[in-house]
Amino acid sequence: xxxxxxRSGAITRICGYFDDGIFEKELAxxxxxxxESQRREGLSELERYVDEEMIPAFEDMGFETRVFENSFExxxxxxxxxxxxxxxxxxxxxxxxxxxxxGLDDQWxxxxxxxxxARDGDxxxxxxTADNKGQHTINMAAMRAVIxxxxxxxxxxxxxxxxxxxxxxxxxxxxxxxxxQAFAADVFIGSDGPRVSAGRPTVxxxxxxxxxxxxxxxxxxxxxxxxxWGGLLASPGVILAGALATIVDANGAIQIAEWLPPxxxxxxxxxxxxIEIDPGLGGPEIDPGWGQPGLTPAEKVYAWNSFEVxxxxxxxxxxxxNAIPGKAWAHCQLRYVVGTDRDKIIPALKAxxxxxxxxxxxxxxxxxxNTGGFIASQTDMDHPWSKWVRxxxxxTSGAPPAVIPSMGGSIGNDIFxxxxxxxxxxxxxxxxxxxxxxxxxxxxxxxxxxxxxLMTGLYWDLGDGGTPGRA
Numbered sequence: 001x002x003x004x005x006x007r008s009g010a011i012t013r014i015c016g017y018f019d020d021g022i023f024e025k026e027l028a029x030x031x032x033x034x035x036e037s038q039r040r041e042g043l044s045e046l047e048r049y050v051d052e053e054m055i056p057a058f059e060d061m062g063f064e065t066r067v068f069e070n071s072f073e074x075x076x077x078x079x080x081x082x083x084x085x086x087x088x089x090x091x092x093x094x095x096x097x098x099x100x101x102x103g104l105d106d107q108w109x110x111x112x113x114x115x116x117x118a119r120d121g122d123x124x125x126x127x128x129t130a131d132n133k134g135q136h137t138i139n140m141a142a143m144r145a146v147i148x149x150x151x152x153x154x155x156x157x158x159x160x161x162x163x164x165x166x167x168x169x170x171x172x173x174x175x176x177x178x179x180x181q182a183f184a185a186d187v188f189i190g191s192d193g194p195r196v197s198a199g200r201p202t203v204x205x206x207x208x209x210x211x212x213x214x215x216x217x218x219x220x221x222x223x224x225x226x227x228x229w230g231g232l233l234a235s236p237g238v239i240l241a242g243a244l245a246t247i248v249d250a251n252g253a254i255q256i257a258e259w260l261p262p263x264x265x266x267x268x269x270x271x272x273x274x275i276e277i278d279p280g281l282g283g284p285e286i287d288p289g290w291g292q293p294g295l296t297p298a299e300k301v302y303a304w305n306s307f308e309v310x311x312x313x314x315x316x317x318x319x320x321x322n323a324i325p326g327k328a329w330a331h332c333q334l335r336y337v338v339g340t341d342r343d344k345i346i347p348a349l350k351a352x353x354x355x356x357x358x359x360x361x362x363x364x365x366x367x368x369x370n371t372g373g374f375i376a377s378q379t380d381m382d383h384p385w386s387k388w389v390r391x392x393x394x395x396t397s398g399a400p401p402a403v404i405p406s407m408g409g410s411i412g413n414d415i416f417x418x419x420x421x422x423x424x425x426x427x428x429x430x431x432x433x434x435x436x437x438x439x440x441x442x443x444x445x446x447x448x449x450x451x452x453x454l455m456t457g458l459y460w461d462l463g464d465g466g467t468p469g470r471a
Contacts, residue, residue, distance in 0.1 A: 010149035031126040037099035046076035070171035076163025091156035095190030096136025097165035107439040130434035142455035154463015168372015197278030201401040204426040206378025210410035212366035223323035236328035258348035283433030374410035384468035396457035
């Protein structure tokens with residue numbers, strides 16, 4: 001069946017899938033797998049998610065599946081699901097990750113905890129609902145609706161499900177690099193991260209990179225009485241605070257020249273001019289004066305670099321005593337866009353601290369709990385596939401989607417753009433206030449239904465001819 005009626009038929013099918021509660025049932029079943037990749041003892045659950053949940057679901061849609069073991073000990077496997085319908089058809093590589101961050105069970109306030117979904121109004125709570133089980137559930141269901149309506153996809157589909165994104169995607173670069181033919185495609189279209197606002201479909205063309213590192217001031221063993229020794233012993237906390245104050249100013253603007261990207265281009269400014277950062281209901285209020293002066297909020301997140309202190313410790317914060325600690329530690333991170341020289345980030349930091357007189361501040365590899373770094377990468381905003389995806393989404397939604405050059409977060413986008421040589425396009429199905437790395441993670445039911453319609457239309461169009469062709 002061809003034509004607009006069949007496209008509409010596929011979208012009607014996917015709306016029924018949602019309205020009949022099947023989406024929530026599938027999501028609940030997947031959330032119940034405790035796929036915490038940051039816990040070594042969670043490996044068996046990562047493998048079980050692939051074997052018991054993903055493989056049967058894909059095979060039921062006519063996909064063949066192949067599991068790649070991870071070369072990193074204790075890290076989760078990779079699944080490649082393929083449905084190849086013809087050599088003359090476009091091949092699309094999709095993506096999802098089945099692992100989640102730690103459940104933080106004791107901090108959860110909604111429902112029965114992170115591993116049982118709970119509905120409260122428009123919010124569906126559960127670990128992984130937004131990041132990323134809900135998102136790949138949406139895409140898989142949309143493909144199934146097209147197959148049911150058309151009898152075929154009309155294009156070749158490859159879908160990569162990794163089980164270690166929240167642990168730095170360890171092994172992903174190696175498995176793709178060693179099997180480029182297996183993952184070869186014409187375009188990458190995946191879903192992860194948030195929309196610019198819950199109600200506005202979004203196309204994202206890249207990601208900021210992430211460079212984590214630790215700062216340590218270690219002056220002596222043990223702690224010493226602050227009365228007897230105050231004024232005589234150097235304070236690690238004061239030294240570390242002083243060092244941090246030279247990296248950014250009082251408003252968070254970066255002060256290390258090598259850490260600054262090129263100026264925001266006119267084309268990016270034009271694309272972002274009407275983008276409003278919507279924290280969403282319950283989200284934090286934006287601090288308008290924070291970060292690089294002269295930039296809009298959208299430019300600060302999608303086109304500029306930011307420095308953060310993610311953890312800081314001196315003494316025992318829970319039981320402070322009258323003693324000068326011997327050391328102070330901070331776990332830090334630079335998020336950076338394309339155009340920043342990644343190889344200069346750490347050397348420039350060391351040189352900056354030395355010039356500022358902080359020779360006692362050591363720059364060290366990141367804490368084992370957060371070692372994952374990502375490389376910034378981006379597909380050109382005028383690439384034919386970028387324009388095509390935007391057109392398909394507009395056809396379904398009736399309005400142009402927001403287009404951003406880079407998601408604020410980080411993911412292994414460069415693996416697809418640089419190793420596989422593909423245009424990489426992301427269509428996210430979450431929103432900024434989803435609490436994805438915090439207790440009470442959730443996805444919005446209304447957004448999920450909308451995303452199901454958009455992706456069903458997109459997959460229908462991929463099989464309807466008129467795509468840009470090979471990358």
